[in-house]
Amino acid sequence: MNPNLQHWGEELRLLVEWLATAAFALSGILEAARKRLDAVGVCVVAFLAAFGGGTLRDLLLDQRPFFWVAHVEVLWAVLALAVAAMLWLRHQHLEPTERAIQWPDALGLGLFTAAGTHRALLEGMPALVAVLMGVLTAVFGGVLRDVVCNEIPTAFRDHRPYAVCAFAGGWVYVGLWRSDAPGWAALTACVLVTAGLRGLALWRNWRLPQWQP
Amino acid sequence: MNPNLQHWGEELRLLVEWLATAAFALSGILEAARKRLDAVGVCVVAFLAAFGGGTLRDLLLDQRPFFWVAHVEVLWAVLALAVAAMLWLRHQHLEPTERAIQWPDALGLGLFTAAGTHRALLEGMPALVAVLMGVLTAVFGGVLRDVVCNEIPTAFRDHRPYAVCAFAGGWVYVGLWRSDAPGWAALTACVLVTAGLRGLALWRNWRLPQWQP
Amino acid sequence: MNPNLQHWGEELRLLVEWLATAAFALSGILEAARKRLDAVGVCVVAFLAAFGGGTLRDLLLDQRPFFWVAHVEVLWAVLALAVAAMLWLRHQHLEPTERAIQWPDALGLGLFTAAGTHRALLEGMPALVAVLMGVLTAVFGGVLRDVVCNEIPTAFRDHRPYAVCAFAGGWVYVGLWRSDAPGWAALTACVLVTAGLRGLALWRNWRLPQWQP
Numbered sequence: 001m002n003p004n005l006q007h008w009g010e011e012l013r014l015l016v017e018w019l020a021t022a023a024f025a026l027s028g029i030l031e032a033a034r035k036r037l038d039a040v041g042v043c044v045v046a047f048l049a050a051f052g053g054g055t056l057r058d059l060l061l062d063q064r065p066f067f068w069v070a071h072v073e074v075l076w077a078v079l080a081l082a083v084a085a086m087l088w089l090r091h092q093h094l095e096p097t098e099r100a101i102q103w104p105d106a107l108g109l110g111l112f113t114a115a116g117t118h119r120a121l122l123e124g125m126p127a128l129v130a131v132l133m134g135v136l137t138a139v140f141g142g143v144l145r146d147v148v149c150n151e152i153p154t155a156f157r158d159h160r161p162y163a164v165c166a167f168a169g170g171w172v173y174v175g176l177w178r179s180d181a182p183g184w185a186a187l188t189a190c191v192l193v194t195a196g197l198r199g200l201a202l203w204r205n206w207r208l209p210q211w212q213p
Numbered sequence: 214m215n216p217n218l219q220h221w222g223e224e225l226r227l228l229v230e231w232l233a234t235a236a237f238a239l240s241g242i243l244e245a246a247r248k249r250l251d252a253v254g255v256c257v258v259a260f261l262a263a264f265g266g267g268t269l270r271d272l273l274l275d276q277r278p279f280f281w282v283a284h285v286e287v288l289w290a291v292l293a294l295a296v297a298a299m300l301w302l303r304h305q306h307l308e309p310t311e312r313a314i315q316w317p318d319a320l321g322l323g324l325f326t327a328a329g330t331h332r333a334l335l336e337g338m339p340a341l342v343a344v345l346m347g348v349l350t351a352v353f354g355g356v357l358r359d360v361v362c363n364e365i366p367t368a369f370r371d372h373r374p375y376a377v378c379a380f381a382g383g384w385v386y387v388g389l390w391r392s393d394a395p396g397w398a399a400l401t402a403c404v405l406v407t408a409g410l411r412g413l414a415l416w417r418n419w420r421l422p423q424w425q426p
Numbered sequence: 427m428n429p430n431l432q433h434w435g436e437e438l439r440l441l442v443e444w445l446a447t448a449a450f451a452l453s454g455i456l457e458a459a460r461k462r463l464d465a466v467g468v469c470v471v472a473f474l475a476a477f478g479g480g481t482l483r484d485l486l487l488d489q490r491p492f493f494w495v496a497h498v499e500v501l502w503a504v505l506a507l508a509v510a511a512m513l514w515l516r517h518q519h520l521e522p523t524e525r526a527i528q529w530p531d532a533l534g535l536g537l538f539t540a541a542g543t544h545r546a547l548l549e550g551m552p553a554l555v556a557v558l559m560g561v562l563t564a565v566f567g568g569v570l571r572d573v574v575c576n577e578i579p580t581a582f583r584d585h586r587p588y589a590v591c592a593f594a595g596g597w598v599y600v601g602l603w604r605s606d607a608p609g610w611a612a613l614t615a616c617v618l619v620t621a622g623l624r625g626l627a628l629w630r631n632w633r634l635p636q637w638q639p
Contacts, residue, residue, distance in 0.1 A: 151363060342494070
């Protein structure tokens with residue numbers, strides 16, 4: 001196997017993690033705003049939503065340093081984002097809405113799934129574990145956000161496909177990786193499938209199966 | 214000390230972890246069903262209940278790989294169990310009950326306590342830490358299950374002995390290990406004491422001490 | 427740099443961690459009592475409040491052994507403290523109050539911030555990461571305590587400065603460390619600033635900024 005085909009290049013990976021981090025931080029900030037947390041709560045929930053999934057993945061894979069230790073400027077960026085959002089949302093008297101959270105969330109879902117699956121595959125994890133690491137990277141930031149905000153995680157209860165989209169996207173990534181596709185193709189396909197499925201699910205109002213009452 | 218007396222053999226240990234994993238996964242599935250979570254929530258709560266305690270123990274002891282990475286087929290098994298339970302419970306229109314959760318839970322409690330205490334003793338942990346690792350292995354799957362389901366963990370609030378039984382069983386394990394008893398004897402004694410105490414507590418309606426109102 | 431100026435000496439550090447551990451364990455015990463948890467819940471919440479923050483920090487910094495493994499007598503001490511508090515509080519029919527929790531909490535806040543920041547600086551972490559590790563050490567015991575008790579963590583919602591005081595104290599510690607101040611001076615200054623700000627905030631009824639309704 002050509003190693004060039006297995007790596008997307010450090011720069012692209014960094015860009016992915018920055019973009020996804022900002023998207024998830026914003027979803028955390030909006031959730032904290034809806035819960036009327038104080039300034040500290042807003043920042044912490046932003047950190048949890050942005051770095052929780054990736055940090056948990058790195059803890060499980062025993063990888064150091066964490067993304068936010070190696071790139072400490074990303075911590076300042078999230079802090080600045082939280083302060084800016086608080087000031088701006090205050091200024092505009094904007095009522096943060098569910099809808100505003102959905103779009104950055106769907107993008108981050110795809111990007112984090114690709115990043116997490118990639119990292120686990122590099123560590124030689126079996127396919128299913130790699131996909132679950134991708135899902136965990138993408139979903140557990142939001143799970144920690146909701147647990148801290150004292151709600152059953154949205155990902156587990158709202159019956160609209162969310163983690164399932166990441167699960168599908170993760171298998172796409174593993175499949176393309178295994179068939180020696182270029183890294184950018186695997187990344188793009190994973191993001192398109194994940195975010196596309198999520199968008200479709202919201203648009204067509206797909207429902208996950210549930211228990212009979 | 215004869216090393217044969219200190220190890221129960223890899224096969225027996227594996228069997229123990231499989232059995233206990235299935236028992237706890239089932240308790241997670243039933244809890245998620247009672248909470249009317251969606252299919253993703255059912256699977257995640259099953260994973261948390263089944264692997265949460267052991268994974269947390271391995272994180273604290275800094276042990277890799279995790280049980281579910283080394284034996285990835287157990288992940289497929291839990292996934293299959295969750296799907297089967299959902300289909301079967303739907304088909305039968307079975308209302309999952311507290312009572313149905315109690316029995317797999319009591320068995321898993323004893324088995325996980327033995328496994329966790331054993332692992333910590335192998336790592337040379339002091340007796341109290343080893344016992345607490347056993348309790349954590351047995352109880353924290355359920356704690357994570359309840360935290361994610363947005364409840365105060367049953368283990369901490371229902372005043373019926375649960376973690377206390379595991380605590381007693383852990384000391385039995387440590388005592389037999391220290392006195393060079395055969396591994397199977399320590400395992401059996403720990404499981405009998407833990408599950409027996411739990412069964413007795415439920416049957417005789419024992420209550421833990423509580424604060425005066 | 428003179429290494430003697432960078433270390434407070436092992437004895438002082440141990441004393442700090444014992445004092446702060448007892449203060450936080452007590453805050454956990456009182457919280458569990460207010461929630462009417464059973465004896466197991468009281469002990470676990472005491473453990474979480476006392477060791478949760480430091481253990482999470484050590485997990486993130488990949489440090490072993492944990493404080494409570496290297497000094498297993500501290501586990502017995504917290505267990506004894508929990509039992510004693512339960513007996514004593516029962517005997518006196520004392521209604522545990524918010525006010526009783528505040529003072530040990532403020533002291534522990536300052537002490538843990540210093541200990542956490544110190545540990546992270548020893549590991550060569552960047553300044554912001556070190557300060558956040560200090561805040562995490564000080565605050566996440568209480569966060570875990572509140573999450574397990576099924577509440578939005580007090581630290582994030584009550585609009586009275588808490589983590590912010592630790593954040594300020596952490597920067598004081600980093601500043602004095604960087605300017606080669608003696609270890610005891612950095613420790614004392616950090617504790618005074620943190621606990622002092624917390625006390626002032628409670629006394630003057632300072633409020634963190636919040637979202638407009």
